[in-house]
Each structure stands twice: as structure tokens, then as C-alpha cells.
Amino acid sequence: MPTLVAQNLAFGILMGGLYGLAAVGLSLVFGVTKFLNVAHGELLMLGGYASFWIFTLRGVDPFLSLPAIAVLLVLIGLILYTLLFSRMVKLPEADKIKNTLLVGFGVSLILQNLALLFFTADDRGITTSYAGKAFTLLGVRFPIVRVASLAIALVCLVALHFFLRRTYTGKAIRATVEDWEAATVMGINIQQVYLLAFVISAGMAGMAGALVAVCQSIVPTMGLDWTLIALVVMVLGGLGNILGTFVGGIALGVTHALTNIWPGGEYREIVALLLFLVVLVSRALGLFGSKEG
Amino acid sequence: MITLEGIDAHYKDLQALWNVSLQVGEGELVALVGPNGAGKTTTLKVISGLLKPTAGNVLLDGRSLVKEPAHKIVQMGISQVLEGGRVFTELTVLENLELGAFGAKARKVRAESLKWVYSIFPRLEERQKQRAGTLSGGERQMLAIGRALMARPRLLLLDEPSFGLAPLLVEQIFEMITEINRQGVTILLVEQNVRAALELTDRAYVIENGRIVGQGSGESLLSFESVRTAYLGSAGG
């Protein structure tokens, strides 16, 4: 029994890093632009498929193709932002939030439908030659693909954290998050900041997707599930708090792990969403520190 | 140097400014005074580009600014200090100042600009590593002004720099403003504290309910009944 718990927890923590990576892009975009990109999960899905096809057709190891995936998703993010979201930046706050929500939802629908058309509804996964290998510590199995994924997620999050803290551009982004009018009167081009946040977010989502393809499996309809995961982690970890998002991801991973033990894996989504709702409403009621929204 | 001609401005469907015209010449220190909600901040926002006018023109040395995005207007030499300062509380004093020199031109001379700002506001140098959120009200105002100066503006728009500050601090801030103007920066100052503003400036415009109702030098404005009764009665703003 203790080994079962320990094993589940280990898996939970390992996946948690991935959850954090999946969420950090959404958190960044939401903090900077105040849009909630509900197509985030579909961007992750595209990253997963890109990695899958590069692996299947060209034999490139999914960990090695990560930079390419990131670049690809950055480009897709660039196109989406320029064509669609940039048009809504000038709108008054309430309209901006609603319209970006709706447009994001339209985009997710289109991407999901196209993915179904081109990739079929079958589950796909990347199985590398070393897929089954694991090392064992204190009776708990640690599959190396998952450990590697956690490591990569951590590296990306730390890199993003330093980018935002230490670089000039990063500080400009943080300034925009805090007060966009003040940022504008200092000559900061808000459109460019928004674009940057959006494409970074897309790149991160894509990389997360590639890692999901290796660790689990991908399917064209996975977008909504992962958007919800990202939302839960974002709310748990606190907006705009990069390291907090990582912790939030781990927290969700652990929640999933514990739910696996009881009441059972089928309830994972339910427990996570209920936790999400409780935190969301508590925050809105001011029970939890700063009010959201 | 900067001219507003017949400016109308709206917030959604609500009109805020009617046919506002004013001028500020190179090197001048001009005030825009008026009661709360008269449209002072709105006028500044029209100049800096944060709000686009629905009618009229804004001319900088004869060149129209109305079509330019706000961040470009900064690069043309106009910096605004927003009401309340609005410093970035999460960043340090130094980071705030560095962000002030965002434009390419300003970035090149950033080190010198920093020295200049520190010479006017030595308190900021002392606190440069501190998070801006830990500063007192007066220090934040200084930081906000210093930050705007980092862009080496030709025209500085100051929105109520004395707001919420103790009288002693207000005097200090006003001294610094005079010094900045003396060093060659044109200033348009918006103030509710009419007495102080009139003492400080060469001339002033009076705005009420979104319309310019008069202009003149300090003393001549006292002839305005509204200026006299409404504002001079409340000592110290």
C-alpha cells in the first residue's frame, strides 16, 4: 500500500511539471493582455502532433525536436495574434474580454476540426527506443521520459522567470502587466508586448504538447481538457507568478495522484475541477488573498 | 511649440472636451487649472496620445500628432506623468528609471540621463535598489517625474504632481519642477492647487466643464470670479 501511494505521488509530481509548463503560457497571456486564450489547449495539441509527425516521418527524437516545435508554435501564435487578436486590443475592457474569449473559442473549434480531419480521431503517442526505461528509487519507478519532461519543464519555467526578472524586455512586459497606460507613456509599444507574450505562450504550449505526446498520448479533442488543466493550475498558482505556476502544476499532479488512489482515476477531472471552482469562488469572495478580476 | 486647436474629446458617448485650444511655447512653464472633472487630465491625454480627439488638431512644431500612436509620441519628445505618479511598484526605483528611457535615442544616453535625474532627485539615488512599492508618496511622485525625464522630453506633461502630498513636500516638488524648467524642459502643468500653480508659472489656462474659459498670467487670473472664489478659498489645494 505505501508503495502504491508513493508510486502514484511520484507520477503525480512528474506530471505536475508538465502541467505547470502547459499552464505558464496561459498565465502569461492572461496577465499581460487580459485575454483568456481558450484555444491554448489546441496550441498544445498542435505541438504534440507536430512532434509526433516529425518523429514518425523523419525519425527525429521528440526531445531533440523541441526547439523546432517551439519555433513552429511561435509562428502559429504570430499568425493568430496578427490576424485575429490584435484587432481586439483597442476595445473597451468588457468587450475586449468577451470578444477575445469568443474568438479564441472559434479558433479552438477550427483547429480541433482540422486536426480531426487531417489526423483522424485515433490516439497517438510517441514511443521512443528508451520509452520503457526507468530507474528505481526506494521501490518507486521513475520512467526516464517523465523525469526528462519534468526537467525540461523546470528549465523552461526558470528561463522564463529570469527573462521576466532580469531582461529589459521582460521588465517592460511586467510593467505592462501592472499598468499599461503608464507603460505606454514611456514609449513602450503595448501591441508589441502583447504579441510577444502571445507567441511565448504559444511556444511553451507547443513544447508542453510535445512532451505530452511522449509521456501520455495525444488526440485531436484533447484541447479542452488541457485548457481546463491550464486554467486550474493558473488559478492555483496565482496569475503571473511563474514559479507559483510550477508549484500549482505540482499541486494538481499530486491531486490527480491522490484521486487515483481514492475515489479512483475516473474522478480525477471532477476533483480537480471542483478544487478549481472552490478556489475561484473563494478568491472572488476575498477569502484567499487578492480578489481576482 | 505645442498647439491644440479646437479639440473635442469623447469617452465612449460622453463628451469631455469642447473646442479646447491652447498653446505652450518652447521653454515655457504653463499651468492648466480648473476644478475636479473639468477635463484637465483629458487634455493631457489628448496631447500624449492616450486618448484620440474626435475633432481638432494637436500640433508639435507644426506637425500633427493626432494620427500617431501614443508610444511614438513619446519618442517625439513628449512625456506625461500620470495622475498619482503610477510608478511600477513591483520594479525597483532603478528599473523604473531605466524603463523610462525606453526609446532607442533615450537608451543611448541612459547613463547620463540617470545622472541628471539623480542630481535633481538625490533621494532616488539613495533608494535605487528598493522596490518602488516601498517608497513614500512624495518619493513616488519624484520617481514618476524622474522616470519621465529619462526619456529626455522636450515637453513634460505633469498631472497634479502635488496631489496627496504634505505642504512641505509640495514646496519641494515645485522647486524641482522650476529647476527642471530652468534646465530647458518645457512644462505643461495641471493642478488643482491653483494658488501654487499660479505662483509657479508664467501663465495659465482656466478650464471648466470641458471648455477653456480664460487664460492669462498669474495675477490677471485672479480677476476671474470663479478662480477667486472657488479655488483660492480652499487653502493649500
Next chain:
Amino acid sequence: MSGKQIIAIALIIALLVLLALLPMVIKAEYSINLAVLVLLYLGLAASWNILGGYTGQTSLGHAAFFGLGSLTTRLLWLNAGWPFFPSLLAGCGAAVALALLIGWPAFKLRGVYFAIGTLALAQVGNATVANLWPAISSLPAEYLATYQLAPRYYLFLVVAVLTVATAYFLVRSRLGLGMMAVREEEEAAESLGISAFRHKLLALVVSAFFAGLTGGAFAFHFTAYYPQFPFAPTWTFDAMMMAYIGGVGTIVGPIIGALFFVVTRELLVLTLQGVQFVVLGIEVSLEDLHLTVFGLLFILVVLFLPGGFVEAWGKIRPVFERRTKVKEVSLAS
């Protein structure tokens, strides 16, 4: 009453009569099923529109009420052996109860958080039902033997007409005025003494009631389905898209949207059937493209024509359609 109004009422009565006579004239099951589908979507879109269009609260959890109504009706009718109509009413009751239960916490969430909160809630419902009732719910043999399409059609017709009629009268009432005031400027409405919370809750309850009613009709119509199916998010999303494309916040908008959606889908499937081409070595068959087309249209509407078809019509012939704007009506009373 003006001449125009008399003509309008006469036209509506004529239309209703035509719709009532439809199953007697058209015997093809395929066609009646299409009509049923239009009415089903209309019920969903019109009910969503009450909360989302008129009150401006974008709910992404509409399927929760649709699903709950459907589940309750189905369980009581087939499993507990209740007669159908009480089951239907119970389904509506369940949906209303859920709305009342979540109303207060839900409306504490502002803007985007309300949307994702309602989405999360619907997903909880979806997953829970999937776990508790994983088996397909099938109509028992004796019901199948006596299954007739016409009664289903009439049920959906009544539900759709009730939904649209309620929306119509609600909008023209003082309550409707309050709802729209909340949509336009919530703070201003509050300062006028309009309780934003009460109006939002009312809109939510009415919206839930009709979604639940439509769900009950769904339970009556479909012979076999997984109980979680009506909880699926696509029902919310499709209803929302239809309302927007037709004209959100209008009476006819959902009607146009539902018609357009079903007709376009059928047309696309029919014309593109068998059309396949090979892209990058992958065989793609176009007939499943309708959602992509819809998604694109939806985005275009949101970006460029927020009033949907109704706005487009209004620009061409500003005669009949009137989007009731609060600003044009005096709030003083």
C-alpha cells in the same frame, strides 16, 4: 394596433399553423428529423440567448442544464416508470434547482471567470454523469415498437415556441429592461436601483428552465444515447455560435442561427459527400468540414459584424428588426 403589427401577428400565426401541419404534409423521416434538429437547437440557442444575449453574461455551462433536464426526465420516465409529462416537469425543476443553487456563487465571478467557472461546472456534470451512468440508455422494446416521430416533433415545436415567446415577452417587460441595463452598464444600473444580481439570477433561472425543457424533449426523442451526451460542451458552444451568427440579443437571431446551422451542415454534407483529396499524403474528406466553416463564420461575426445576420439585415433593410437597446428606451420609472 398599427397595420404593421397586425400583419406581423398574422404572419406569425400563419407560420405556426404551417409548422403545426408540417408532419402531415411531409412524410419523409429524414426531413422531419431535420426539422426536429432545428427546433432542438433553437430551444438551446434561444435559452442561452436570454442569459448571454440579453443579460450579457457569457455562460459556457449551458449544457449542464440541458443535460440535467435530459437525465432527470430520462431516468424518471424509463427507469422509475413515471409517465412522461411529470418526468419532463421534474427535469425542468432539476435544471431550475441547479440554477438557484449555483446562482449566488456563480455571479460572484466576474467577466471571464464567470465563463470559465460555468464551463468547469458543466464539465463536472459531464464527468460525474459519465461515471455514475456509464451504460447506454436505450428505449425499451415496447416503446420502440410504438415510436412515432410526429409527437416528438410537436413536443420540440411547443418547447421552441414557448422559449421564443417567453423571451419575447420577458424582453419587453420591465424585467427585460433591467436585464439589458445590467448588460450595458452594470454599475449604472445598480445606481438606478436595479439589482444586478436579481436580474442575472432571473435570467439564469429562465435560461436553465428552457434548457432543461429542451433536454427533456431530447430524452423523449432520442432512442439510444449515453446519459452524459447532452452534458457535452458542444451543445453549449453550438448554441452560442448560433445565437451570435443569427444575432445575439435579438429574438429572431437564434431562429436564424439554428436554421442556418442545420441547413448549412446538411448542404455541406450533401455537396461535399465523397469529395476527398489528398494533402501531404493524407486523405481528407470534406464533408466533416462544417464545423470549420462555422468556426470561421463565428469569428468573422464577432470581429466584424457583432450583430450577426440581424445586423446585416438591419443594414440592408432597416424596417422590421429592432434590437432593443436600453439607451433608446427611457429607464425612468
